[in-house]
Amino acid sequence: MTEIFKTNEKISELITIKKKSQTREIITRFLRNRTALLGLIIIVLMVFCALFPQTITHYDPIEQSLREQFIAPNSTHLFGTDEFGRDVFTRVVYGCRTSLLIGVTAVAISGVIGIIFGCISGFYGRIVDNLMMRGIDILMAVPIILLGMTIVAAFGQSVLNLTIAIAMASIAPYARLVRVSVLSVKEKEYVEAARATGANDLRIIMKYILPNCMAPIIVHATMNIASAILSATALSFLGLGVPAPTPEWGSMTSAARAYVRDYWWLVTFPGMAIMAAVFSFNLFGDGLRDALDPKLKN
Amino acid sequence: MAEILLEIKDLMVQYKVGNEVTKAVNGITLTLEKGESMGLVGETGAGKTTTARAIMQLVPSPPGKIVGGQILYDGEDLIKKNASKMRKVRGHKISMIFQDPMTALNPVYTVGEQIAEVIQLHQNVSKREALEKAKKMMELVGIEGARHDEFPHNFSGGMKQRIVIAIALACNPSLLIADEPTTALDVTIQAQVMDLIERLKEEFNTSLLLITHDLGIVAEVCSKVAIIYAGKIVEYGTLDHIYNNTKHPYTIGLFGSIPNFNENVHRLKPIPGLMPDPSNLPEGCSFAERCKDVMDICRRGDIPVYEVEPNHLVKCLKYCKQREK
Amino acid sequence: MIRYICKRLISIILVLFGVAFLIFTIMYFSPGDPADFILGDMATADDKALFRQQNNLDKPFIFQFIHYINGILHGNLGTSYITRLPVLDEILARISVTMKLSIISITIASVIGVTLGIISAVKQYSLTDNVIRILAMVGVSMPSFWEGLMLIILFSVILGVLPSSGIDSWKSWILPSFTLGTVSLASIMRIARSSMLEEIRQDYVVTARAKGQKEIYVITKHVLKNAFLPIITAIGYNFSRHMGGAAVVETVFSVPGIGKLLVDAIRVKNVPLVQGGVIFIAFFMTFINLAVDITYAFIDPQIRSQYNSQKSKRKEG
Numbered sequence: 001m002t003e004i005f006k007t008n009e010k011i012s013e014l015i016t017i018k019k020k021s022q023t024r025e026i027i028t029r030f031l032r033n034r035t036a037l038l039g040l041i042i043i044v045l046m047v048f049c050a051l052f053p054q055t056i057t058h059y060d061p062i063e064q065s066l067r068e069q070f071i072a073p074n075s076t077h078l079f080g081t082d083e084f085g086r087d088v089f090t091r092v093v094y095g096c097r098t099s100l101l102i103g104v105t106a107v108a109i110s111g112v113i114g115i116i117f118g119c120i121s122g123f124y125g126r127i128v129d130n131l132m133m134r135g136i137d138i139l140m141a142v143p144i145i146l147l148g149m150t151i152v153a154a155f156g157q158s159v160l161n162l163t164i165a166i167a168m169a170s171i172a173p174y175a176r177l178v179r180v181s182v183l184s185v186k187e188k189e190y191v192e193a194a195r196a197t198g199a200n201d202l203r204i205i206m207k208y209i210l211p212n213c214m215a216p217i218i219v220h221a222t223m224n225i226a227s228a229i230l231s232a233t234a235l236s237f238l239g240l241g242v243p244a245p246t247p248e249w250g251s252m253t254s255a256a257r258a259y260v261r262d263y264w265w266l267v268t269f270p271g272m273a274i275m276a277a278v279f280s281f282n283l284f285g286d287g288l289r290d291a292l293d294p295k296l297k298n
Numbered sequence: 299m300a301e302i303l304l305e306i307k308d309l310m311v312q313y314k315v316g317n318e319v320t321k322a323v324n325g326i327t328l329t330l331e332k333g334e335s336m337g338l339v340g341e342t343g344a345g346k347t348t349t350a351r352a353i354m355q356l357v358p359s360p361p362g363k364i365v366g367g368q369i370l371y372d373g374e375d376l377i378k379k380n381a382s383k384m385r386k387v388r389g390h391k392i393s394m395i396f397q398d399p400m401t402a403l404n405p406v407y408t409v410g411e412q413i414a415e416v417i418q419l420h421q422n423v424s425k426r427e428a429l430e431k432a433k434k435m436m437e438l439v440g441i442e443g444a445r446h447d448e449f450p451h452n453f454s455g456g457m458k459q460r461i462v463i464a465i466a467l468a469c470n471p472s473l474l475i476a477d478e479p480t481t482a483l484d485v486t487i488q489a490q491v492m493d494l495i496e497r498l499k500e501e502f503n504t505s506l507l508l509i510t511h512d513l514g515i516v517a518e519v520c521s522k523v524a525i526i527y528a529g530k531i532v533e534y535g536t537l538d539h540i541y542n543n544t545k546h547p548y549t550i551g552l553f554g555s556i557p558n559f560n561e562n563v564h565r566l567k568p569i570p571g572l573m574p575d576p577s578n579l580p581e582g583c584s585f586a587e588r589c590k591d592v593m594d595i596c597r598r599g600d601i602p603v604y605e606v607e608p609n610h611l612v613k614c615l616k617y618c619k620q621r622e623k
Numbered sequence: 624m625i626r627y628i629c630k631r632l633i634s635i636i637l638v639l640f641g642v643a644f645l646i647f648t649i650m651y652f653s654p655g656d657p658a659d660f661i662l663g664d665m666a667t668a669d670d671k672a673l674f675r676q677q678n679n680l681d682k683p684f685i686f687q688f689i690h691y692i693n694g695i696l697h698g699n700l701g702t703s704y705i706t707r708l709p710v711l712d713e714i715l716a717r718i719s720v721t722m723k724l725s726i727i728s729i730t731i732a733s734v735i736g737v738t739l740g741i742i743s744a745v746k747q748y749s750l751t752d753n754v755i756r757i758l759a760m761v762g763v764s765m766p767s768f769w770e771g772l773m774l775i776i777l778f779s780v781i782l783g784v785l786p787s788s789g790i791d792s793w794k795s796w797i798l799p800s801f802t803l804g805t806v807s808l809a810s811i812m813r814i815a816r817s818s819m820l821e822e823i824r825q826d827y828v829v830t831a832r833a834k835g836q837k838e839i840y841v842i843t844k845h846v847l848k849n850a851f852l853p854i855i856t857a858i859g860y861n862f863s864r865h866m867g868g869a870a871v872v873e874t875v876f877s878v879p880g881i882g883k884l885l886v887d888a889i890r891v892k893n894v895p896l897v898q899g900g901v902i903f904i905a906f907f908m909t910f911i912n913l914a915v916d917i918t919y920a921f922i923d924p925q926i927r928s929q930y931n932s933q934k935s936k937r938k939e940g
Contacts, residue, residue: 134634134637135641137634137641138638138642138644138645139645141642141905141909142642142645142867143908145868145871146867146870146885146901146904146905147901149870149885149901150646150649150650150897151649153650153653153888153889153892154649154653155652155653155654156654226764230764233768237766237768237874238874239886239889239890240886253766253772254768256772257875260772260776261780264780267772267776268776270769271768271772271773274766275761275766279761282760282764283760
C-alpha cells in the first residue's frame with residue numbers, strides 16, 4: 001500500500017515539475033508577442049489608475065467648479081473641463097476604477113456560476129443537463145443590452161444592478177465550456193481509477209476536469225472583461241448604468257452629447273479611454289490564447 | 299530511340315520559414331521518355347512530393363521556391379513559363395493524382411461537375427458536352443455514369459481515388475504524376491487502383507512518374523527506377539538494374555528491410571538512424587551517418603555520380619575505384 | 624428536412640416560453656405599484672384597488688403569467704402606461720425603421736467584411752493582412768455610441784456633409800448604418816478570414832490548381848464556396864444582434880426605431896412597453912437565428928443528404 005502512495009507522490013512530483021516548465025514556456029511565448037505585451041502594459045496602467053488615482057491627478061472628480069466650465073485642453077487641464085467645471089482627465093482616470101470594477105466583478109460572478117452550472121450539467125447528465133442547457137439557451141436568446149435594460153427598468157439604476165445584468169448575460173460560454181470538458185473527461189479511465197481509490201466528485205472536478213479547460217476559460221474571461229466594459233459603458237450611456245455623479249466613461253459621453261458641436265473634448269477623451277481599455281483586454285486575451293495553444297494560431 | 303518527354307536537370311527546391319532554410323530537393327536529374335513509366339522511390343521527407351509539385355509548378359510559394367535547375371517538358375523549361383501558359387499545361391499535358399483521396403475532392407460539388415471542370419478548362423465544349431464526357435470517364439474508371447450527380451462523401455476511398463484518376467486522365471495528358479496513389483487505401487483496393495492506372499496508361503500511351511515508398515508496386519508497373527534520398531537521386535537505372543544489381547548502400551538497405559517471401563529470415567534489417575534534417579544537411583554524402591561502408595572521403599565535398607553499367611547511375615564513392623580501373 | 628425543421632421549432636418554442644417567463648418575472652418583482660403610476664397622485668385608495676382588480680394585479684404570480692402568455696398568443700403584449708395604446712401597435716409602428724437600419728448595416732458589414740476577410744486570408748502574413756487584422760480588432764473594441772458621436776463630429780460638425788439625426792433624407796441613414804455595422808464588420812471579417820484560411824490549406828485546392836484552373840476561380844469557386852457556411856452563420860447571428868443592439872445607435876442618431884422606443888420607455892418606467900418590447904425583440908431574434916440554421920442545413924450537402932434517405936443508402940465500396 002505504501003508503495004502505491006510513494007509512486008503516486010513521485011508521479012505528482014513529476015507532473016508538478018512538468019507544469020512548472022510548461023508555465024515558464026507559456027510565459028516566454030507570451031512575452032515574445034509584442035502586441036499582447038502592449039495590452040498587458042495598458043491593463044497595468046489602468047489598474048494603477050484604479051487603485052491610486054490620487055498619485056496621477058490632484059483634482060477631485062466630483063467637486064464642481066462652475067467658474068471653470070468648458071475649458072479647452074491645456075497644460076493645467078489635460079483633457080479640459082466639463083459642464084460642471086470638473087477636470088475631464090481626472091474623471092477619466094477615476095473612471096478606470098468604475099469600469100474595471102464592474103468588468104472584473106461581472107466576469108468573476110458569471111465565471112463561477114457558469115463553471116458550477118457546467119459541472120452540474122455535465123456530471124449529473126440527462127434531465128438535469130437538458131434543463132440547464134435550455135436555461136442557458138434562454139439566457140442567450142436575450143441580447144445583453146436588452147437584459148440590462150429589463151433589469152434596470154425593474155430595479156433601478158445602480159452599479160450592482162448593472163453588474164448583475166452583465167453577469168447574467170455572460171454565464172453561458174463558461175457553462176458550455178466546462179460542460180464539454182466534463183462530458184469528455186467523465187468516462188476516461190483515469191477518472192475511473194481515481195474513483196476506485198475513493199475520490200469523490202468534487203475532487204475529480206478539481207483535479208481532472210478543471211485543469212483541462214482552464215486555458216480556454218481564462219482566455220474567454222479576458223475577452224469577457226473587454227465586452228463587459230463595453231456593455232457597461234453602453235448601458236451607462238443610455239442612462240441605465242452607473243448613476244451620476246460617479247465618473248463613468250459611458251455616462252460622461254452621454255452628458256457630452258449635448259455639447260458635441262462646441263466642446264469636442266467632452267466626447268472624445270472618455271470614448272478613447274473605453275477604446276483603450278477594451279482594446280488592451282482584447283490584445284491581452286489574444287496573446288494569452290496564442291501563448292497557451294500556439295496550434296490555434298492561424 | 300524513343301522520344302524524351304520530361305527532362306529534369308539539377309532541380310533545387312527550398313523552403314524558407316523565418317530564418318530557417320529547408321533544402322527539400324538538392325539537384326535532381328532524371329529523364330522520362332514517351333510512354334515510359336518511372337518509379338521515384340524514397341522515404342517520407344526525401345523530397346518526392348516536392349519534386350512532383352515542382353514539375354507542376356505547384357510548390358506553395360510563400361515558403362517554397364525553386365532555386366535552381368531546369369524542368370524541360372517537350373523541350374520547354376516549365377520553370378520559365380508564365381502563370382497562364384503553365385495553367386494550360388496543368389490538367390492537360392501533365393496531370394497529377396494525389397495521396398489522400400478522402401480530401402482531394404471538393405465536398406460541395408458533385409463528382410460529375412469536378413471531372414467536367416477539367417474538361418471545360420482545356421477543351422472548347424459546352425457544359426453539357428463536358429458532363430457527357432465526364433460520365434464516360436467515370437465508366438472508364440469503373441463507376442456508373444449515372445452517379446455523376448452525387449457528392450464525394452457518398453463514395454468510398456477507393457472510388458474517390460478512381461474519380462481523381464478520371465479527372466487526371468480526362469484530357470488525355472502525356473504525363474501522369476502519381477504521388478503515392480495507393481498509400482491511403484486498403485491493400486485489396488490498392489491492387490485494383492494500380493491495375494486501373496496501368497490499364498489506362500496502356501490505353502492512352504501516357505508516361506507515368508510513380509512516386510512511392512513501396513518497392514513492390516514499382517516492380518509491377520515501372521520500367522525505370524530512381525531512388526531518392528535527402529533530396530538527391532542516389533541510384534538510377536532500369537528495373538533490372540535496381541532490383542537485381544543493387545549498388546547504392548541505401549538501396550541495398552531498402553531491399554533488406556522488406557520481408558522476403560522466399561527466404562527464411564529471422565529479423566528484418568531496418569536501416570539504422572534517420573534521414574538528416576533537411577534544414578541542416580551535413581557536408582558530403584547525406585547517407586554517410588547510416589552507411590555501413592562509409593569512408594572518410596564520403597564526408598567531404600559533393601559526391602559525383604558514377605555509371606556502373608550502361609544507363610545505371612550511382613551516387614556513391616564506393617564505385618569510384620571501378621571507374622578508375 | 625421537414626423533420627429537422629420540426630425539431631428546431633419545438634426547441635425554439637420552449638426557449639421562447641422561457642424568455643417570456645424570465646422577462647415577466649424580472650418585471651414582476653420590480654418595486655413600485657402600477658396603480659400609482661397610471662392613476663397618478665389624485666387617485667384614492669379605492670380607485671387603486673379597483674384598478675388592481677381590473678388588471679389582475681391582485682391575483683397570484685402564476686395566474687398573471689398565464690394571463691400574459693395567453694395575451695401574447697392573441698397578439699396582446701399589454702398596454703403602454705403612457706400612451707394607453709397597445710404595446711404591439713407601438714412596436715409595429717416603429718419596427719420597419721429598425722429593420723431598415725439593420726438590413727442596410729448588415730449588408731454593408733457583410734460585403735466589406737467578407738471581402739476584407741478573403742483578401743486577408745489570401746495574402747496571409749503580408750502587410751495588408753496585418754493592417755486589416757488590427758483594424759478589425761480596433762473595430763471590435765470601439766464603443767458604438769462613441770463611434771457614432773465621433774462620426775457626427777467629423778461629418779456633421781466639421782465637414783457638414785451628413786445629417787446627424789432623424790431619417791428625413793437618404794443621407795441620414797449613412798452614419799447610423801455604418802456605426803451599427805462596424806462591430807459586425809469586424810466580426811464577419813474575422814470569421815471570413817479564419818474560414819478561408821482553413822479551407823485554403825485543404826487538398827482539394829491543390830487538385831483544383833492541378834487541373835489548370837485560374838487562381839481567382841480557385842479562390843471563389845472552390846475555397847469560398849466551402850468557407851461560406853460559417854460566414855453565413857456569422858452574418859445571420861450578427862443581423863439578429865443588430866435588431867437587439869440598435870438601441871444605442873438609434874439613441875445617438877435620434878432614429879425613431881424600436882431601440883429608441885425601449886430606451887425612452889425605461890426612462891419613464893413604462894413597464895408594459897419595456898416588457899413587451901424586450902420579449903418581442905427576443906422572439907424576433909430567435910426566429911431569425913432559426914431561419915439561419917435552416918438555410919445552413921439546406922446549403923450544406925452533408926446535412927442535406929443525412930435527411931435525404933434515398934441517396935445516402937447508395938454508399939458502398
